[in-house]
Amino acid sequence: MRFESKLPDVGTTIFTVMSRRAIDEGALNVGQGFPDYAIDPRLSRALVQAVAEGHNQYAPMEGVVLLRERIAGKLEASYAIKVDPMTEVTITCGATEGLFDAIQAVIGPGDEALIFDPAYDAYEPAVRLAGGRCVRVPLTPPAFAFDWDRVRQQLSERTRLVIVNSPQNPSCTVASRADLDALAALVRDRPISILADEVYESVLFDGRAHASVLAHPELRERSFAVFSFGKALHATGWRTGYCVAPPALTRELRKVHQFNTFSIVAPLQHAIARYLHDCPDAWSGLATFFQAKRDLLTGLLRGSGFEPLTPAGTYFLLVDYGSLSRSSDIDFADRLIREAKVATIPLSPFYAAPPSMTLLRLCLAKRDETLRTAAERLREFGTRVAGTRV
Ligand code: PMP
Numbered sequence: 450m451r452f453e454s455k456l457p458d459v460g461t462t463i464f465t466v467m468s469r470r471a472i473d474e475g476a477l478n479v480g481q482g483f484p485d486y487a488i489d490p491r492l493s494r495a496l497v498q499a500v501a502e503g504h505n506q507y508a509p510m511e512g513v514v515l516l517r518e519r520i521a522g523k524l525e526a527s528y529a530i531k532v533d534p535m536t537e538v539t540i541t542c543g544a545t546e547g548l549f550d551a552i553q554a555v556i557g558p559g560d561e562a563l564i565f566d567p568a569y570d571a572y573e574p575a576v577r578l579a580g581g582r583c584v585r586v587p588l589t590p591p592a593f594a595f596d597w598d599r600v601r602q603q604l605s606e607r608t609r610l611v612i613v614n615s616p617q618n619p620s621c622t623v624a625s626r627a628d629l630d631a632l633a634a635l636v637r638d639r640p641i642s643i644l645a646d647e648v649y650e651s652v653l654f655d656g657r658a659h660a661s662v663l664a665h666p667e668l669r670e671r672s673f674a675v676f677s678f679g680k681a682l683h684a685t686g687w688r689t690g691y692c693v694a695p696p697a698l699t700r701e702l703r704k705v706h707q708f709n710t711f712s713i714v715a716p717l718q719h720a721i722a723r724y725l726h727d728c729p730d731a732w733s734g735l736a737t738f739f740q741a742k743r744d745l746l747t748g749l750l751r752g753s754g755f756e757p758l759t760p761a762g763t764y765f766l767l768v769d770y771g772s773l774s775r776s777s778d779i780d781f782a783d784r785l786i787r788e789a790k791v792a793t794i795p796l797s798p799f800y801a802a803p804p805s806m807t808l809l810r811l812c813l814a815k816r817d818e819t820l821r822t823a824a825e826r827l828r829e830f831g832t833r834v835a836g837t838r839v
């Protein structure tokens with residue numbers, strides 16, 4: 450049988466590729482974004498309790514009500530906004546499912562979604578599976594700022610969605626309220642929805658405040674905002690996230706969600722709801738926690754040949770290896786795994802047409818000891834190759 454791939458050019462995600470390579474080569478994995486430290490024991494206990502109490506059958510399709518209520522409470526506390534847990538909040542299988550469902554709900558054959566390069570890798574395949582195509586507008590390094598004039602030029606009659614990610618993975622930049630105003634002005638009077646990937650909403654550094662589309666009255670009406678307990682609770686393997694959108698958009702999202710995953714693991718939802726009841730400010734320490742790790746790793750890497758760019762948010766750090774090598778980031782990252790025994794994430798897979806750049810992404814969500822070892826290995830490698838320029 451001849452089988453035609455729907456995504457012939459799509460390989461395995463770079464996160465999986467690099468994590469597998471790290472295992473194969475016995476390298477320290479500071480690539481894929483996941484913590485290497487334990488979750489809060491109260492969260493583990495809450496899960497054991499939820500199972501013992503019998504929360505082992507299908508959860509409601511939209512999500513456990515108590516959890517949705519806690520999320521509404523959290524949004525009110527963080528952004529002073531009212532969200533109806535019944536009609537505006539849906540629990541999803543990680544943020545990834547929320548992104549996928551929102552894209553399927555909005556995009557049809559021939560439609561366009563505008564995304565910003567470097568873009569998180571889950572957006573484009575989902576748009577294409579829906580029959581649409583992505584129009585990619587670059588954020589140009591080193592500042593990776595939005596170019597709203599360029600966005601205006603790229604909007605068309607077929608544009609149905611703009612996907613914004615702030616704090617942004619992998620550029621580690623954040624959108625300001627002025628950026629959201631510019632976006633709102635551009636989509637005003639057009640049939641364009643916004644998909645806001647806000648999974649790093651609590652990880653902004655140096656006193657910055659997160660500008661959520663939910664707190665922007667004009668954007669709120671046309672936005673899906675996607676969040677992840679994987680990030681907020683240091684538990685990426687729990688695969689629990691949520692999407693917040695006005696009732697009309699939520700109805701469409703749930704039409705997809707109910708035939709995609711139907712509902713999310715029941716005991717996990719109960720455990721998170723209980724945990725958020727006991728620790729309603731679980732989010733509040735994240736920025737300080739990761740900023741300390743950012744400062745530690747930045748300090749350790751200065752002068753090593755892996756020059757850190759200061760991240761404004763996310764739990765990642767970009768480093769520029771340009772003084773050591775002009776090799777492509779994929780080749781260089783592979784060499785680092787083999788020779789320095791450190792796995793990182795190259796940036797080119799986040800682009801449709803990667804510009805020439807020498808940046809790698811490191812994950813900060815690691816024990817200080819892991820970050821120290823990674824920095825030591827990178828410094829040794831840097832010292833060894835300095836001057837040889839390969
Ligand atoms: N969006 C961004 C920008 C991410 O970095 C990630 C994962 N780290 C996700 C979405 C997916 O989140 P989840 O693991 O909850 O599916």
Ligand code: GLN
Pocket residue numbers: 462464465480481482483618
């Ligand atoms: N979002 C994580 C990262 O950026 C990876 C998630 C995944 O591997 N699906 O590293």
